[in-house]
Amino acid sequence: MRYIILLTILLSASPVFASYSSWATPTMVSIVLDRGFRIDGQFGNPNSCEKSDIIFVSKEHPQYDQLYSAALAAFTSGNRISLEIRKCGNVGWISDKTINFLDASSPGELRSIK
Template sequence: MKKWASIASAFVISTQVSAAGFSNFATPTRIDIERDNGFMIYGDFGNAGECTNSNQIYMQSSHPQYDKIYAAALAAFTSGAKVQAYIHSCTTVRWYSTSRTQNTMQSHSTLNITRN
């Protein structure tokens, strides 16, 4: 029984471990609207979530502030301002790949915009 408890504990601990942090500030170079599922921002953002794809930030349309963040991303794109996102997870976005993961903003993420 102890063996199974140890294995179960290791599994729970390992599933809760994930990289998170702020991306680099970067000027968006492209924005894709991925059908009705979300949008992808491209730029020199780095890889804050340690995902298989870097320099991309994905926002799911289920995010409670999706419209506001999308408007802010478009404003940054058109004005040449820089954005920075807090990335909590890596997710697959089937439109792009079923095996590669994207830096994804969650409902408790933030998007910062600066002109510097």
């Protein structure tokens, strides 16, 4: 009986798995009002959100300044980047569909290659 209960608990748990965007060169980096910034490029859709190729980073993300600087550096230099994305979110002034989203609870891993 204990094994059945343990198996039920393990199967019902919903672990959060990291998904990485495709490696891409940003085609646009823009601040969106006072809410955060968006990065456009051929990043794909790592979380199967409703809209692909846009990543939004909320102003509340603890590494907002570092992520913004890295995104601008990649845009300026033409380097490719990949971001760890764990959720979809709705940012109404960008799209009425969900997009890949980083907020205060998201990790801040951004990888860059030339």
